[in-house]
Ligand code: MD6
């Protein structure tokens with residue numbers, strides 16, 4: 001079924017982020033979940049160490065040419081999983097979402113998969129390790145709801161929050177590209193998509 005011809009929800013703008021609530025139908029969410037099982041089988045989830053020597057509460061893995069890793073050398077893109085293997089290819093179902101919502105002429109080179117179990121969160125951060133901020137960052141949420149907070153171009157100041165639900169897509173581009181953002185918490189038991197619960201967030205980026 002060609003995604004482009006289907007009826008898709010309109011974007012809601014929040015601080016320049018484009019939020020598409022329910023972009024993916026429930027059957028599309030299940031298909032994407034199953035595609036991710038193949039990625040995780042090839043590139044197992046791991047718990048990254050922050051450069052400060054603390055284990056992150058989120059578990060992660062990647063697909064594409066580059067993956068995101070973090071250890072005592074710092075946060076960086078890497079062409080290999082911590083186990084030394086190259087990352088698996090980005091599933092076509094994920095590339096189709098990028099092509100539908102992003103105006104980028106290029107395909108993403110990194111597909112980062114973050115898994116949040118109950119109690120996991122992600123501190124306020126900027127996504128600024130890519131070579132060209134003219135390309136957007138696209139995110140896809142699956143599973144339990146996550147409370148997403150958006151701040152400013154520098155740390156501090158007023159913030160706004162919204163719940164990201166299973167099937168939602170977010171696009172961070174233009175003036176919003178360098179805003180601080182993070183996940184305060186997830187709401188366990190709000191989705192039945194993942195048999196053991198939790199939340200998955202996928203972010204797509206052009207790196208080079
Ligand atoms: C998350 N998302 O939703 C974390 N980054 O779990 C992000 O850090 C993010 O949603 C850039 C653009 C969109 C995002």
Ligand code: FE
Pocket residue numbers: 125126127181
């Ligand atoms: Fe981010």
